[in-house]
């Protein structure tokens with residue numbers, strides 16, 4: 001049996017490289033030789049035992065690669081084609097997918113998130129892509145692996161924050177937290193036509209990076225109260241849309257408190273414990289507010305659209321890759337990324 005190197009979750013605190021069998025390809029699968037991948041904040045939650053996955057699971061959900069083998073039922077693709085696959089791999093055929101909620105595939109909460117969660121992921125030399133015809137998305141000629149590395153998750157999630165907040169031309173948008181996803185939400189707000197994007201974070205370098213992606217004003221929440229600052233910046237009017245990109249009670253509450261009546265809070269964060277709301281923060285439920293939550297949209301058409309944004313030059317996320325590692329060094333990469341050392345934004349991992 002042929003084997004491959006893979007990053008495996010053993011138990012909380014331990015993700016290690018192991019030799020694992022190269023997966024067998026079923027009729028509707030494709031085997032991808034991974035050429036580049038990355039580590040997500042969610043992988044760090046898995047490492048710390050904060051998000052449970054089965055011991056022995058190969059982690060990772062952001063693959064860039066080359067088709068190595070195709071299942072017998074797959075048409076329209078060729079071995080050797082360069083592709084990306086979204087972090088979310090919908091089946092594309094169940095009622096929930098056909099109802100437009102592909103991330104909740106098969107009617108299960110987060111059901112579309114399979115890589116590195118319910119099936120083996122892509123921090124490995126090879127990954128098996130399920131429902132390949134719904135998920136393999138060819139990389140346009142001329143784009144490098146690094147240029148499309150953010151598409152499977154970070155860019156898809158971040159931009160969906162602006163889309164699902166229904167940002168309109170001329171809107172004022174506030175984005176809370178400027179990690180990789182918040183930065184993409186900032187870029188998304190600008191793409192959707194917001195004319196004023198106010199970003200909030202406590203790290204100066206991230207606020208500076210946000211300005212290069214379309215932020216107009218930056219609020220350092222370690223120095224000023226962001227709610228006061230935003231209300232002042234908007235002459236007491238509040239914002240049309242606020243985007244929460246951290247997953248904490250405080251940022252969620254800030255997002256509500258800066259909303260104008262009729263505004264929308266678009267939530268991207270992953271929350272744990274309990275989320276409690278002071279009712280005055282949303283006008284006792286009578287403010288015509290919208291609260292919308294989103295899990296990263298996936299599927300090949302989503303990936304095609306995101307890569308077209310990259311190809312058009314409207315968003316350039318190459319500056320996100322601050323550190324590069326070989327798959328063999330992934331434990332070192334996790335250590336750096338989990339502790340957010342050396343001003344890391346994202347790491348690139350080459351198998």
Ligand SMILES: [Zn+2]
Pocket residue numbers: 040041042043061087153
């Ligand atoms: Zn992720």
Ligand SMILES: [Zn+2]
Pocket residue numbers: 090091092093094095096097098102105106
């Ligand atoms: Zn489905």
